[in-house]
Each structure stands twice: as C-alpha cells, then as structure tokens.
Amino acid sequence: MPVQTVKDPLIGTFIFFFSMSLSVISMQSCGRPAMGLRIALLSTHGKKLLHRRTLLHSTKFCSTWPSAQQTCTELDTDSGGKGLHKPVMLREVVHCLDLKPEQVFLDMTFGAGGHTRAVLNAAPGVTVYTLDRDPLAFQYAQQLSAEQLSSSNSRVYPVLGRFSEVVELLSRQGVQPGSLDAILLDAGCSSMQFDHPERGFSISRDGPLDMRMDGDRFPTMPDAADVVNALDQQALVSILSKYGEERYAKKIASAIVAARKIQPITRTQQLASIVAGAFSPSTLYARKDLLQRPAHVATKTFQALRIFVNDELHELHSGLQAAETLLRCGGRLCVITFHSLEDRLVKRFLHGLDVAAPACRSARQRGLQGRTIEDQDEEDEEDKEMATMSNTRWVCVPKKAKVPQEAELRENPRGRSAKLRAAVRL
Numbered sequence: 001m002p003v004q005t006v007k008d009p010l011i012g013t014f015i016f017f018f019s020m021s022l023s024v025i026s027m028q029s030c031g032r033p034a035m036g037l038r039i040a041l042l043s044t045h046g047k048k049l050l051h052r053r054t055l056l057h058s059t060k061f062c063s064t065w066p067s068a069q070q071t072c073t074e075l076d077t078d079s080g081g082k083g084l085h086k087p088v089m090l091r092e093v094v095h096c097l098d099l100k101p102e103q104v105f106l107d108m109t110f111g112a113g114g115h116t117r118a119v120l121n122a123a124p125g126v127t128v129y130t131l132d133r134d135p136l137a138f139q140y141a142q143q144l145s146a147e148q149l150s151s152s153n154s155r156v157y158p159v160l161g162r163f164s165e166v167v168e169l170l171s172r173q174g175v176q177p178g179s180l181d182a183i184l185l186d187a188g189c190s191s192m193q194f195d196h197p198e199r200g201f202s203i204s205r206d207g208p209l210d211m212r213m214d215g216d217r218f219p220t221m222p223d224a225a226d227v228v229n230a231l232d233q234q235a236l237v238s239i240l241s242k243y244g245e246e247r248y249a250k251k252i253a254s255a256i257v258a259a260r261k262i263q264p265i266t267r268t269q270q271l272a273s274i275v276a277g278a279f280s281p282s283t284l285y286a287r288k289d290l291l292q293r294p295a296h297v298a299t300k301t302f303q304a305l306r307i308f309v310n311d312e313l314h315e316l317h318s319g320l321q322a323a324e325t326l327l328r329c330g331g332r333l334c335v336i337t338f339h340s341l342e343d344r345l346v347k348r349f350l351h352g353l354d355v356a357a358p359a360c361r362s363a364r365q366r367g368l369q370g371r372t373i374e375d376q377d378e379e380d381e382e383d384k385e386m387a388t389m390s391n392t393r394w395v396c397v398p399k400k401a402k403v404p405q406e407a408e409l410r411e412n413p414r415g416r417s418a419k420l421r422a423a424v425r426l
C-alpha cells in the first residue's frame, strides 16, 4: 500500500509518522530498511491502531491536562520553584546569547519560560518570539506576553508549533530569514511534561502511556501505547537500540510482545514492570545515572519511546536548519542537549558534517552503556576530532560544550546530562 494512496486520515497520519520515524532509524543505522518491511509494518498495524484507538479514546487525557492557570496556582509561579521547569545553565545561556536591548531573540523551546525571563531581565527592551509545540507552554508564554505588555517595553510574541514549522510560522508574523540576533534551543522535555503523570512520560508515577508533547493538538497522532502494542518485535528492537542505546533491546522487546498478548499495555508503570521483568535480579539494580544514583532499568526504554513518538531527532535537525535560516550573520545560537544522540547531531551539524553518519563505539564504550545515560568517553573523543575541522557557516564559541557546575547540579539534578553548545552564524 503506497503511502500516497492512503485515504483514511488516521491511518494516513500513522503511516506518515512511522515512515518519517523509520527513516530516522534507517538514517542513523546507515542503511535504508527494505521498502517491503516498512510497508508491511505500516499496513498490518494501521488497522490494529484504528481499533485500539477507538477503544482507548475515552480514556485519553486531553481534558485532564492542567491548564496554565491551574498549574501556576497549584505549583510555584517562580520558574525555579517546585513543579515548574527549572532552567538549566541559566547564567551561561544569557552570557552566550549576549543580547542587547532592542535586539530580536527567538526562544524555540519556551517551556515554563525560565530562560526567556532571564533574557528579558538582562536585556530590557528586547523583542522575543517564543515557540513551543506544547499548548501548555504556549499558555505560559501568553501569560508572560500579557505581563510584559503592561509592565515593560519588551515585547513577547508567543507561537505554538514545532521546530519544523518555525520558519513558516514566523514569516506569517513578518519575521524575515536572516533577521534574528539570537536563538535558544533547549532540547527535550520540560519538568511539566515529565512530572505530570497524565502526560505519560513518568516511570515512577503511573499514567496513561502517552508521551506526546502535543497530543491534544494532534489527537490522532500515535502515542507510546500505540507503538508498544502495534509494532512488531524487530521494529521495537530497532527503536530501543537506536533511540535508547539499550543493549538489552532484544530481551525487552520480547518481554513487551509476550506481555501484550495477555493484555494491551496502556499504563506507564505497567510498561516499567514489563521491562524490569526482562532483567535478571543481579542486573535489575545495577544501573546508575551520571551522578551515580540508581537508575530505573526502564529509563532507556522510556527515552527511546519518547524520542520515537515525538520524532525528536528529525525535529532537532529541522530546528538547527531553521536557526541557520533565521539568524543574521553574527547572530548567536545556543543549544542545550540532554543525551548523546542529540549532542552528537548538534555537534555534527555545527561542523557541517553528515548528521546521519553512524557513531563508532569501542567495545569498552559499548560496555559502559548499561551503566550511564551518556557515554562521556566517546563524546570527548569526538570533540577532539571535531575541534580540528572547520565549517563555513558556524563558528563554535567556545569550541567545546559547557556542562553545568556542581553547585547547579546539587540544586537541579535534572541538569546532570546537559551540554550547552554555542555558535555564531557566519
């Protein structure tokens, strides 16, 4: 069934989504999956998905999302406060963006607006465009926009959408290519997404297995439950190993397939237990994060599903291309990443290298995968290699990525894997 002939919008969305995502899988594994496999996968599971979605539709969380108003009163209104996202490497970001009053800034990942607020404090009079794909973040940006209108000469223009849409969305607001002074892209998810169980990202707090950042804008877009219930074992192995760098991908995929024969997997804790069941008692508690704290064995599985569901690597690449289009010569780009797949893509993009080239990992580095979220050694090696290369479109300042200081990590352990890269558009 060729993609172009699909008439049902739901199945069309599903097919479009999976064909896009599978092309990232193939892009990253440096080979295209056979077209037959792709089409078989899509046509077999499109019908199952349609049926499953009809059954589950009434349990979708859209109406249960906290509104910005509720969240602001339930939680602390200070963006560094409990519950709202704490911005990572705030001082370093403001320093790298180096905005002056009257300049124009785009925050591509508004979240709870912590970085934007810091920019507004540092450069009063600045004009800010904010982007986020999450409608809750968009509500926060609208609130900030209203506050600025009444209290300062800075202006904030909120935009709802994805990185891949930003050039078009901004052009509708009159923003021309080559006109922005600075852009921030703080990749990944916000604490509001991770911490509200009904969003379906949380391992520790039970919720529907959703993980879509903009699911209420696109209710027919497949969620994480669709992925684990509909895809075949080999596709699950690919997703877990490419996006989670999970070395037990085969065991986990096999446990998922066995479990869903008994009943559909619809909850986050149900999936976390299924994944844990794939590990022997000796390996169950062996994983540690970068701060050497115990890490749940399902962390990489959740990361992989989240990246796949939101098409995050394609989106990140689109965001970088958009930044290249929108910044003026001499304009500054700051990118914060939270895992090695993202950081590697950013590094390679800024150095003008093929972002799809496969990573070379030594046996020792592969051995480290089960222990840490990122493989520090490999990244240091790549940094050294890239420091010797140059690109005509960007100059990285500084050359190496910055990481948060220990004092910041004591306050905000969630920043433990953050890396900040800054570059000037030539």
Ligand SMILES: C[S@@+](CC[C@H](N)C(=O)[O-])C[C@H]1O[C@@H](n2cnc3c(N)ncnc32)[C@H](O)[C@@H]1O
Pocket (backbone or CB within 6 Å): 079, 085, 086, 087, 088, 108, 109, 110, 111, 112, 113, 114, 115, 116, 131, 132, 133, 134, 137, 161, 162, 163, 164, 186, 187, 188, 189, 190, 191, 213, 315, 316
């Ligand atoms: C780490 S949070 C940003 C936090 C923010 N800097 C702050 O200070 O609160 C990442 C945000 O980027 C948004 N996001 C992720 N991918 C996106 C995409 N492709 N397009 C637009 N927004 C995206 C998420 O919805 C989330 O709100």
